[in-house]
Amino acid sequence: MKYQQLDTQIWAGHSSIWSTTHTILGREMGVVVDSPVTxxxxxxxxTRTRPALVVTTHADWDHLLGPMAFPGADLAIEHRxxxxxxxxxxxxxxxxxxxxxxxxTLERQLPDWSSAQVVVAPATLQSPCGALTLYSTPGHTEDxxxxxxxxxxxxxxxxxxxxxxxxxxxxTTGGAHYLAALTTIDRLINQAEWIIPGHGWxxxxxxxxxxxxxxxxxVRAVLAGDDPRLPRCADDDSQQLTHQRNLAAAxxx
Ligand SMILES: [Zn+2]
Numbered sequence: 001m002k003y004q005q006l007d008t009q010i011w012a013g014h015s016s017i018w019s020t021t022h023t024i025l026g027r028e029m030g031v032v033v034d035s036p037v038t039x040x041x042x043x044x045x046x047t048r049t050r051p052a053l054v055v056t057t058h059a060d061w062d063h064l065l066g067p068m069a070f071p072g073a074d075l076a077i078e079h080r081x082x083x084x085x086x087x088x089x090x091x092x093x094x095x096x097x098x099x100x101x102x103x104x105t106l107e108r109q110l111p112d113w114s115s116a117q118v119v120v121a122p123a124t125l126q127s128p129c130g131a132l133t134l135y136s137t138p139g140h141t142e143d144x145x146x147x148x149x150x151x152x153x154x155x156x157x158x159x160x161x162x163x164x165x166x167x168x169x170x171x172t173t174g175g176a177h178y179l180a181a182l183t184t185i186d187r188l189i190n191q192a193e194w195i196i197p198g199h200g201w202x203x204x205x206x207x208x209x210x211x212x213x214x215x216x217x218x219v220r221a222v223l224a225g226d227d228p229r230l231p232r233c234a235d236d237d238s239q240q241l242t243h244q245r246n247l248a249a250a251x252x253x
Contacts, residue, residue, distance in 0.1 A: 001013055001014065001015055001016060001036055001041045001044055001045075002014055003024075003048075004201065004202055006152075006154055006194045006196075006202055007152050007153075007154060009025060009026045009027075009030070009129055010023065010024070010025055010129075010149065010152055010154055011023070011024040011048075012024075012194075012196045012201070012202045013036060013045065014036075014200070014201055015036040015037045015038065015041055015062075016037075016038065016041070017036075017037040017038060017062070018037070018062060018165075018199055019162075019164050019199045019200050019201065020034070020035075020036065020037050020062045020063065020198065020199055021034060021196055021197065021198055021199065021200065021201070022034040022035050022036055022045070022066070023154075023156050023196055024045075024048060024049045024051075025051075025127065025129040025149065026049065026051070026128055026129045027048070027049050027050070028049070028050055029050065029051070029052040029128045030049060030050075030051050030052065030053075030127070030128055030129050031051050031052070031053045031054070031055060031127045031128070031129055031132065032045070032049065032051045032053075032054050032055070032066050032069075032070065032073075033054075033055045033056070033057065033147060033156050034055075034056055034057055034063040034066065034156075034158075034198065035056075035062070035063060035064065035065035035066040035068075035069070036065070037062050037065065038103075038105065039068075039105060039106065039108065042065060042068050042069040043069070045069045046069040046070065050070070051070055051073050052073060052074060052127075052128060053073060053074050053075070053076055053125075053127055054066040054067055054070055054073045054074070054075050054076075055075070055076045055077070055125070055132070055147070056077060056081060056113075057144060057145050057146075057147065057156060057157075057158030057159070057198060058081055058084075058140070058141050058143045058144040058145070058158050058159065058198075059077075059081045059084040059085050059088070059092060059141065059143055060092070060141060060159070061092050061093070061095050061096040061099075061110060062096075063158075063159075063198065064092070064110060064111060064113065065110075065111060066111070067111035067112075067113070068108070068111055074116075074117065075113055075115060075116035075117065076116055076117040076118075076119060076125055077113055077116045077117075077118060077119075078118075078119060078120070078121050078123075078134060078136065078143060078144075078145045079118050079119065079120045079121075080136070080138065080142055080143035080144070081113075081143040081144075081145075082113075082116065082118045083142075083143070084141070084142060084143050085113050085114075086114075089110070092110060093109070093110035096108075096110050119134060121134040121135055121136040121145050122134060122135055122136065129149070130149065130150040130151055130152070131150040132147050132148070132149055132150070133147070133148040133150070134146075134147055135147075135148070135184050135188070136184075137157070137158060137160065137181035137184055137185065138170070138173050138177045138181065139160075139169065139170060139173055139174075139175075139177040139178030139179070139180065139181035139182075140158070140159040140160060140167070140168055140169070140170055140173075140178065140181070141159070141170045141173065142170060142172060142173050144158050144159070144181065145158060146158060146160075146181075146184060146185055146188055148188055148191070148192075153191075153192055153193030153194060154192065154193070154194045154195075154196065155185075155188045155189065155191075155192040155194070155195050155196070156196045157185050157188070157195055157196065157197055157198070158197075158198045159197070159198035159199065160181060160182065160185055160197060160198070160212075160215070161182075161185065161195065161197050161203070161208055161211045161212050161215060162197045162198065162199040162200045162211070163197065163200040163201065163203065163207070163211060163232070164199055164200045164232070164233065165199050165200070165232075165233065165239065165242070166215075166218065166230050166231055166232060166233060166239050166242055166243060166246075167215045167218060167219055167231075167246065168242050168245070168246070169219065169222070169245075169246045169249045169250065170249065171245070171248070171249045174249065174250070175219050175220075175222055175223040175246075175249070175250050176223070178219050179216065179219055179220065179223075182212055182215060182216050182219070185212060186209075186212055189205050189208050189209060189212065190205075192205050192208075193205060195207075195208040211231075211232075214231035214232070215231055217231070218230070218231045219246075222246050222247060222250045223250050225250070227247065230243055
């Protein structure tokens with residue numbers, strides 16, 4: 001697991017699995033957004049910081065594991081994430097178990113987020129590291145938020161504009177929502193110095209703009225019924241599979 005320091009109190013970490021990112025705000029009584037994936041990475045995270053608050057950008061299991069590292073921390077989620085966790089908890093947990101079994105990980109339970117503070121985006125969360133402004137960005141999934149960290153120039157965007165994945169359009173949300181989320185993120189990039197995608201590594205605003213433009217063109221083409229070239233990673237079988245799912249999602253919504 002690697003870390004990059006973006007500010008005196010902000011570090012972006014990324015997992016060895018899918019380059020899933022998490023963000024640390026402050027070493028003591030701060031905030032952790034999203035999570036690494038493996039038990040070893042979660043144990044390593046627990047030695048780096050002691051947050052007062054753990055937040056997730058959306059309810060895909062690889063972003064939900066923070067409470068494993070910080071069992072006593074308060075939790076906060078956006079209300080669509082709360083709805084998804086209530087409705088799909090068993091399905092999401094099963095997806096983690098399937099991955100854990102395939103990767104010989106010891107039995108573990110998906111953290112229970114039912115005690116989390118639920119907020120409705122757009123919303124501002126106060127934190128010891130300053131205000132966090134949450135923006136709703138459904139499209140990759142039915143839930144999803146981007147988080148702007150006040151006075152830092154850092155924006156966390158969840159599973160959008162990844163430098164190592166193509167867009168994943170949610171099968172029940174569709175490309176129109178995805179494009180709307182990109183518009184929200186585009187606006188946030190204009191105020192930002194660093195952008196942390198859910199998978200990959202921190203991007204400068206210039207890098208983020210290039211990826212956002214490529215992803216927007218790709219999603220527009222999929223929505224128009226075309227079969228566009230992948231914006232990146234075209235030689236990766238898993239990204240080709242995602243592409244086929246995107247074409248199916250565009251047809252079904
Ligand atoms: Zn993800």
